[in-house]
Amino acid sequence: MSDWSQVTRPIPVPNEWTKPFWDAAKQGVLKLQRCQACRHFQHPPYATCVSCMSVDLAFEPVSGKGTIYTYTIMYHAGDKRFAAAVPYASIIVELDDAPGALLAANLLGAPYTEAKVGRRVEVVFERLNDDITLPQFRLAE
Amino acid sequence: MWEHRCKVALSGVGFSKVTRSAETPLAAHALEAVKAAVADSGLQMSDIDGLATYPELPATGHAVIDGVTIVSVNCMMAMLKLPNLGWHIQVETVNIGGAVQQAVNALLAGVCKYAVVWRAMHNPKGTYQNLPGTYAQGTTQFTAPYGFGGPGQGMAVAYTRWLETHGQSREKMATLAVTQRKHTQMNPHAYFYGQPLTREDYLSSRMVAYPFCLYDCDIPVQGAVAVVLTTAERARDLKPRPAYLAGYGQRLKFEVTGRIGSLSSYMEGGRSSSQLTWERSGFSPKDVDVAQIYDGFSASVIYGLESYGFCKEGEALDFIQDGRIELDGDLPLNTFGGSLGTGRIHGLWHIIEGALQASGRAGERQVKDVNVSFVGASAPIVTGTTFIFVREPY
Numbered sequence: 001m002s003d004w005s006q007v008t009r010p011i012p013v014p015n016e017w018t019k020p021f022w023d024a025a026k027q028g029v030l031k032l033q034r035c036q037a038c039r040h041f042q043h044p045p046y047a048t049c050v051s052c053m054s055v056d057l058a059f060e061p062v063s064g065k066g067t068i069y070t071y072t073i074m075y076h077a078g079d080k081r082f083a084a085a086v087p088y089a090s091i092i093v094e095l096d097d098a099p100g101a102l103l104a105a106n107l108l109g110a111p112y113t114e115a116k117v118g119r120r121v122e123v124v125f126e127r128l129n130d131d132i133t134l135p136q137f138r139l140a141e
Numbered sequence: 142m143w144e145h146r147c148k149v150a151l152s153g154v155g156f157s158k159v160t161r162s163a164e165t166p167l168a169a170h171a172l173e174a175v176k177a178a179v180a181d182s183g184l185q186m187s188d189i190d191g192l193a194t195y196p197e198l199p200a201t202g203h204a205v206i207d208g209v210t211i212v213s214v215n216c217m218m219a220m221l222k223l224p225n226l227g228w229h230i231q232v233e234t235v236n237i238g239g240a241v242q243q244a245v246n247a248l249l250a251g252v253c254k255y256a257v258v259w260r261a262m263h264n265p266k267g268t269y270q271n272l273p274g275t276y277a278q279g280t281t282q283f284t285a286p287y288g289f290g291g292p293g294q295g296m297a298v299a300y301t302r303w304l305e306t307h308g309q310s311r312e313k314m315a316t317l318a319v320t321q322r323k324h325t326q327m328n329p330h331a332y333f334y335g336q337p338l339t340r341e342d343y344l345s346s347r348m349v350a351y352p353f354c355l356y357d358c359d360i361p362v363q364g365a366v367a368v369v370l371t372t373a374e375r376a377r378d379l380k381p382r383p384a385y386l387a388g389y390g391q392r393l394k395f396e397v398t399g400r401i402g403s404l405s406s407y408m409e410g411g412r413s414s415s416q417l418t419w420e421r422s423g424f425s426p427k428d429v430d431v432a433q434i435y436d437g438f439s440a441s442v443i444y445g446l447e448s449y450g451f452c453k454e455g456e457a458l459d460f461i462q463d464g465r466i467e468l469d470g471d472l473p474l475n476t477f478g479g480s481l482g483t484g485r486i487h488g489l490w491h492i493i494e495g496a497l498q499a500s501g502r503a504g505e506r507q508v509k510d511v512n513v514s515f516v517g518a519s520a521p522i523v524t525g526t527t528f529i530f531v532r533e534p535y
Binding site for chain 2 (some may be wrong): 050
């Protein structure tokens with residue numbers, strides 16, 4: 001299993017488009033940007049709805065259950081901040097509630113060899129500091 | 142069909158020395174390549190009246206210093222002091238293929254007669270992707286905290302998706318790496334000239350970002366390549382046999398910046414670009430005699446073969462087997478070695494080889510009886526451009 005204890009993750013800097021995502025994560029809630037006109041979820045947040053061009057967008061909670069859409073196993077230790085965790089699984093998750101919205105994460109609590117397209121995962125939260133908590137994922141039933 | 146088909150031609154080509162590290166400033170490489178291309182056409186430098194490039198430094202986190210880590214149009218103008226210069230541009234999107242297309246448009250508009258396009262690539266000291274420090278800004282706030290660094294991992298997740306949804310195995314990619322390296326041995330300008338690669342080398346090489354091993358990634362190098370483009374009429378009076386441009390296209394799709402892991406964006410980019418090229422030229426994939434498809438990461442070739450229409454989705458790794466992409470195969474592919482063989486110079490070298498094959502100037506690696514020569518000059522998702530060169534104007 002990858003050892004994340006020695007990893008120094010870059011800290012996300014919320015901006016006007018992304019602040020509600022990080023505010024929710026800090027409260028242990030996963031929220032994604034949703035078009036109020038056509039109800040399409042999208043991620044990463046964007047200025048307009050990529051489906052219908054509406055500018056009426058808001059962040060709404062999602063269940064946090066989904067599947068591994070795809071993944072990569074990182075072996076290269078060029079980035080020293082992550083070298084202690086190599087090899088590790090960086091995954092892309094598609095949530096049940098938000099088809100087409102793809103979230104990057106790490107597969108936590110399981111060997112990296114468990115990452116496979118289609119496996120069920122659920123959100124967990126990893127606190128980085130007082131301001132930022134990262135949504136992450138672990139295997140689910 | 143395009144009314145301007147075969148009205149512009151690629152004439153001279155030029156190469157600098159390609160080195161692993163930056164022994165001389167990049168401007169010296171660019172100048173060497175440009176001088177060689179102009180000489181190859183049999184022109185004088187003072188004949189050149191158009192300049193175009195895509196100067197981007199793809200290595201993130203390094204200083205952009207004109208003449209040292211990039212070679213802008215301004216830098217080239219300062220070096221060449223062209224007395225008859227009439228037009229220039231450097232493009233922002235669609236990579237170096239876009240610069241070539243702009244030069245074609247300028248020639249068709251009659252605002253220049255002989256345009257030079259170059260691509261110069263720097264290999265910085267230290268780690269190629271010098272990733273952001275303590276904080277992740279902009280779209281990287283959703284990727285960098287999870288250890289998604291350079292473009293390799295972004296490409297890798299799309300490749301995993303392709304492999305697992307189509308039930309394919311990455312070991313089949315060995316055929317591409319080995320065949321391209323075989324072609325490289327007939328290209329003395331290439332970085333890996335003189336260094337063959339075996340299937341065993343590929344299969345036992347270290348993993349970088351699964352499913353990519355070392356030999357799925359082009360090696361960063363310092364070097365430059367250049368071309369002379371002119372109208373078909375003028376090209377016929379120059380030294381080399383011209384390669385006539387039958388059509389071109391660029392990708393018409395783009396997903397939101399920062400979206401990661403999507404395979405459809407590669408496919409839609411490639412489909413939209415190639416569709417323009419097929420329609421404008423009047424050819425279809427079955428007419429193609431030889432193909433160059435951008436291979437900065439090996440998987441780009443898969444997306445290219447499928448989205449351009451050479452084979453069905455999910456079948457590209459089977460398509461490349463059994464000698465099909467060898468020089469005497471049904472679809473000779475990346476006959477100059479590709480970026481995997483030459484080193485990371487981006488897609489202008491693919492365009493050069495497409496033109497050399499069309500004009501019968503590829504020497505030892507010349508494919509027999511070429512008329513229709515296809516080029517996919519960069520990875521479809523970000524910057525896909527496509528071209529067809531022909532030997533015989535029609």
